Amino acid sequence: MEARRDVFQAIADPTRRQIIDMVARESLNLNTIAEQFTMSRQAISLHIKILTECGLVTIRQEGRERICAAKLDKLNEISEWVAQYRKHFEAKFDSLERYLTKLQKDKKNAAKRK
Amino acid sequence: MEARRDVFQAIADPTRRQIIDMVARESLNLNTIAEQFTMSRQAISLHIKILTECGLVTIRQEGRERICAAKLDKLNEISEWVAQYRKHFEAKFDSLERYLTKLQKDKKNAAKRK
DNA sequence: TATATTTGCAAGTAAATACTTGCATAATAT
């Protein structure tokens, strides 16, 4: 159980995405996270290990507890990768683009009225 | 070799990301894609099958050839999932945000000068 | 028609993945 360990792979697993979701809201210790799942604590521990190894989660020891916190900077890799294909799925980006266009139009209009 | 077949899993594999990259630029037939890799045609064929199964690639038969085209709408699932954690990796979004802020400031200034 | 090309299907393999259970250890709480 070793090998590739990149962000793309890390978020491929639904359990790991759920874990990310949990710790993104609030830092939690390992057992609290594990309790939310039906699978064993060990399994969750391993998922968290994977998440820390690729830098999406950080752990700080606090007494006997290990507090897991989200550190999702690396998700940039994902969004940047996706962004390059923007033209292939413009539809959903429309709202943002419309917003930008509107802002620029407003700016122009404001300038005109000046 | 069956099971989960979602976009997150599809893009987890670097070979598949490469394939996406190739067909996003230009639709290509299966063999042409396979030739770019050292691994066997069958392996590539399977990767492409996975990509079509989750809707990221479409195939049209043309004589004996199968032309693979990118259809990356589903990447939205990814970008939407990532977007919800935006606050966790603001840094890189900074440029866009700065841009938006600047636009709004310009707009305000323009209005003031009016 | 004989031959090339483009591909699918099937069977088989090696490695990785996603788990499990059992046991050990350190920190806290009683």
Added chain:
DNA sequence: ATATTATGCAAGTATTTACTTGCAAATATA
């Protein structure tokens, strides 16, 4: 001090993944 809690580590298993090689079928080309 003893029990409880939070965790790690190790070994083992089932399933999935990522491939391979070999063969068959359909289309195009000489």
